[in-house]
Amino acid sequence: MLSTAHADSHAMLGQIACLQTIDASVMERLRHEALTIANGQLWVDEYSQYQSGGWSTLSLLNDSGSPGDVRIRDCTPVETSLLQQMPVTRNLLSSLGLQFMWVRLARLGTNSFLWEHRDYDELNDFERQRLHIPLMTNSSAALVTGGMRVWLRPGRIWRLTPTHVHGACNLLGPDRYHLLLDCYANDRLAELTANEWLDGADIVELPIATEAELQGHFQKALSLARLGYRQSAESFLLRLFYERSLPEGRIYDLIASLYEALGDLGAANKWRANKMTLLGLAESKGTA
Structure with missing residues (x-):
């Protein structure tokens, strides 16, 4: 074995x-x-x-x-x-x-x-x-x-x-x-x-992230964002990728949800678009 x-x-x-x-x-x-x-x-x-x-x-x-x-x-x-x-x-x-x-x-x-x-x-x-x-x-x-x-x-x-x-x-x-x-x-x-x-x-x-851990990080990021530290909140979530094993793109979904909770739909949609670009899901592929 x-x-x-x-x-x-x-x-x-x-x-x-x-x-x-x-x-x-x-x-x-x-x-x-x-x-x-x-x-x-x-x-x-x-x-x-x-x-x-x-x-x-x-x-x-x-x-x-x-x-x-x-x-x-x-x-x-x-x-x-x-x-x-x-x-x-x-x-x-x-x-x-x-x-x-x-x-x-x-x-x-x-x-x-x-x-x-x-x-x-x-x-x-x-x-x-x-x-x-x-x-x-x-x-x-x-x-x-x-x-x-x-x-x-x-x-x-x-x-x-x-x-x-x-x-x-x-x-x-x-x-x-x-x-x-x-x-x-x-x-x-x-x-x-x-x-x-x-x-x-x-x-x-990397240890697999539990749903409880993700929600805990989300709430901490949301608190930072509500205090005006939006970039710090984004980075706090983005760095999870280097600490925990996560489903593909889950971090970007969390950031979009964070902005939805803040009532900023423009920023939420921006992060959904970022996810598409960063993970190669956008329809931008060239052809041979």
């Missing part, structure tokens, strides 16, 4: 997995480039609807060559002016043999969150995956998916299937830096994913 950790690992492989290790000396040089060359650039805050603030990116491969062009789309990418200054990163990307759609550096600051969402809904119906290469992280920085909190340890290439609902947090800092590689399916990607694995030690199963 599988241990609980092994069972959790097996169940999670459809959503996230390790593909390959990276040599420690190469990792150190990748990290140095990100912290020196990239940090000399003006990082771009994008996808504001998806985050608390504190998440910013720079592009290394895209269709324009500009590092500040960070909203991903289907394309045959070219090197940006930033990647041309980062030879170690450039060589690593070239060595992987992957068909890239877009490659970014992503920075997640202290006490920052990417809210519950799924990705790729606005793109064409091509098979693709997102790979993460953690460059700098900490034990309070995690990805949450499938009711599990996963620490993406450095020195590995990780695969995330971002069409599953997920989010990310960096509670205590320092800043988390990841390389994000959006790749089209090809033989090399299939080869990398053929022997993927996941260590149970990297996974924490």
Whole structure:
């Protein structure tokens, strides 16, 4: 019989997995480039609807060559002016043999969150995956998916299937830096994913939220909102995603209900629309 950790690992492989290790000396040089060359650039805050603030990116491969062009789309990418200054990163990307759609550096600051969402809904119906290469992280920085909190340890290439609902947090800092590689399916990607694995030690199963807990949080948020602290009330509920296993989109329903209780139907409808956008339920999908 599988241990609980092994069972959790097996169940999670459809959503996230390790593909390959990276040599420690190469990792150190990748990290140095990100912290020196990239940090000399003006990082771009994008996808504001998806985050608390504190998440910013720079592009290394895209269709324009500009590092500040960070909203991903289907394309045959070219090197940006930033990647041309980062030879170690450039060589690593070239060595992987992957068909890239877009490659970014992503920075997640202290006490920052990417809210519950799924990705790729606005793109064409091509098979693709997102790979993460953690460059700098900490034990309070995690990805949450499938009711599990996963620490993406450095020195590995990780695969995330971002069409599953997920989010990310960096509670205590320092800043988390990841390389994000959006790749089209090809033989090399299939080869990398053929022997993927996941260590149970990297996974924490979140407790299932009870209805009593949810109602307790709702009442506390409602009290904050009635005192005028509406943004704090929203954040209080949104952060539940990183603490409890919840039905998909339940948090957004709670926030909409909060505004209904306040008599603000405009804000309630806004959050219902946010739910549709963030969870990829809106009718905005492209076609191949």
